[in-house]
Amino acid sequence: MPCLPKALCGALVAALLATSPALADQSTAQPAADPVRVMPLGDSITQGGSIGGYRLDLGAKLRAAGRTVDFVGSLADGPGSLPDRDHEGHPGWTIAQIDAIVVNRLRTYTPRTILLHIGTNDMYGSDPAGAPRRLSALVDKITAQAPGAEVFVSTIIPIRFADATVRNYNAAIVPMLRAKAAAGKRVHVVDMYPAVPISDLPDGIHPNAAGYSKMANAWFNALSSVPGSIGDPPAPGGTCTATPKVTGTWNGGFQAEVTVTNPGATATAGWTVRFTLPGGHVVTQLWGGTASGQVTVTNAAYNGAIGPGASTTFGFIASGSSAAQVSPATCASA
Known part of the structure; x- marks a missing residue:
């Protein structure tokens, strides 16, 4: 009381x-202005465990900036301090698994903006070298289904025991994504790898609260640089x-x-x-x-x-x- x-x-x-x-x-x-529908899309790093991942601080930053945003997706979880818990982050999933459900999810939730961080689980799978090709096909599928959406694709954050593999993947996907943007697709590269130091990865893979806050900063800065992606200022x-x-x-x-x-x-x-x-x-x-x-x-x-x-x-x-x-x-x- x-x-x-x-x-x-x-x-x-x-x-x-x-x-x-x-x-x-x-x-x-x-009625308030219609919120901008934003889909956080990826694996457990998007889901964020019990602390809500980057979604906690990103949502707070967007609200503080006066932006009206609605996170969307088929999953919902996070702490009580997270007012908007919806997302499409599937723990343990690979690029191929996201590829298999993405058209259905885009049809269902019609996001205006997509935040994609995916590939971590491919790095210690059977074919890490093929991950950039799979990501390219996934991004093409997203942009074909939702050609008007702003698609923010990040490099993946470090993995303590697979750093060289992560670096090779990131080095391959950046020029590929930029080529899609140059071809007229609404694809934006977010360089997330340098934002989160290995010291912020307690298990070598998943960030702690400080690491997720740094991811939120990187997403917020990228979103703020693209007019309309989070509504009008x-x-x-x-x-x-x-x-x-x-x-x-x-x-x-x-x-x-x-x-x-x-x-x-x-x-x-x-x-x-x-x-x-x-x-x-x-x-x-x-x-x-x-x-x-x-x-x-x-x-x-x-x-x-x-x-x-x-x-x-x-x-x-x-x-x-x-x-x-x-x-x-x-x-x-x-």
Whole structure:
């Protein structure tokens, strides 16, 4: 529970329940701009284990930059601090295994942007020398199925016990990918190998949190360099970011906190945050803002002004029977 006087909590509950019944009606949500659909595609390095891999920090960077992005894929996992868990990262898979399912996944999820890191498991398979040829065929299949998508293909990160093999693979795929781009395909090379040192690979293959954060930086920089790949940049002086985090769960509900940050050069005069809750959930308590709809939150009198680079928070309790989750939030400042 939040640290508030009992009487104040009661007043907040009463105020929320006295608002329009639309608080529990998802049909009253105010639509935000359609998010850019991004598919993280690859093997266990894309899946990222229990820490969510590079997807954790990449998502945070995109939200902080005011970009509205939806990770897509047939799999979903990661820590509670990862608000968007969807991806197409299959532990143990090779290039050929991704090739076998990619057309179906592209048809199903229609990504605008694809982040492909694949080939690690081929390096200690039976034919590492043939991996560049297999990757070329995979990229051709992706660009044929989704010719309008931006396809970011990275060199693979080091493998402690197969460094020479990895280097040979990376050296072969870079000119091949650049040739596809020169032929007019929307293919972009991301040089991931130098971004992650072997010291950040505890088992010699998979990054730790620091290594995944470095991968996130490399992806973010590449995405930022290609207009449209993560949507349009926010308008100067009129943006803020909102990052939700589930802070507690119990049978029948959960508690969450949302951090509102001003990345601009001038102070905000106020802000409005929008997000959705799992089906059947409704807000029953809220502090640090005023809620309406499903769910639109405006600043309280005391926290609307946020200085450049500063942040504030609001929190809420939601009741319902489905799993605790808050959608990626949008934020607009006044």
